[in-house]
Amino acid sequence: MQDVLVAYQPTRRRRMAQYAFSPIRKLLRIAYDIFNKDSDIIFFRKSCRHATQFTQTHASRQTQRIFEHRLQ
Incomplete structure (x- = not known):
């Protein structure tokens, strides 16, 4: 099972x-x-899906902050 998982990752x-x-x-x-x-x-x-969701939401929050800062 483990080798299947490793082959599957990339x-x-x-x-x-x-x-x-x-x-x-x-x-x-x-x-x-x-x-x-x-x-x-x-x-x-x-777990992979969760990681991508987290990075996506985090990135969107960062960009949102930048835009809000520029608008002020």
Whole structure:
């Protein structure tokens, strides 16, 4: 199982870069996780998704602050 996960990682990252922030893709990915009940990969994908969501929200907050500062 572990080697499957390691082989899986880089393509996953590349795909995240392509359409990580598309909400429809996100829903499809969650559905895919539910149907493919391979627990290790599901766990990895969830953690990966959480990480990208966190960085995205953090970045958007930073940009928002910059714009607010410029408007004042």
